[in-house]
Amino acid sequence: MNCLMKFYSRIVRRPETAPSSANMSGETALDSNRVQIERKVFFFDMKENASGRFLRITEEVGGRRDTIIVPATGLQAFRDAIDRLIRAERRTSGR
Numbered sequence: 001m002n003c004l005m006k007f008y009s010r011i012v013r014r015p016e017t018a019p020s021s022a023n024m025s026g027e028t029a030l031d032s033n034r035v036q037i038e039r040k041v042f043f044f045d046m047k048e049n050a051s052g053r054f055l056r057i058t059e060e061v062g063g064r065r066d067t068i069i070v071p072a073t074g075l076q077a078f079r080d081a082i083d084r085l086i087r088a089e090r091r092t093s094g095r
Contacts, residue, residue, distance in 0.1 A: 006049065007013070008082055025049075026049050026050060027047045027049045028047060028048045028049070029045060029046075029047055029051065030046040030047060030048055030056075031045075031046040032044060032045045032046065034039075039061060039062075040060070040061050041059070041060045041061075042057060042058070042059055042060075043056075043058040043060070044057055044059070045058070046072075052071065052072060052073075053071075053072035054069050054070060054071050054072055055069070055070045055072070055075060055078075056068075056069050057069075
């Protein structure tokens, strides 16, 4: 989870410094990160389109993908929720 927290911290604080590239969908890639946890692979892609910036989180397990999109305006609240859950997990697991 530490890698996830570092990634969120980086994209929330300074997404404008990330390299950019455009694709056919009208989206510009601002930053991305790949995290493997056990048999799951997570892709974190910070992008921008005509509607604004957003974080696309894709989970891949056994060739199947599921995706959620978090608007940039909600990234801080999203990170805060994850931080609370991490603290709760640490308390309950005795770490």
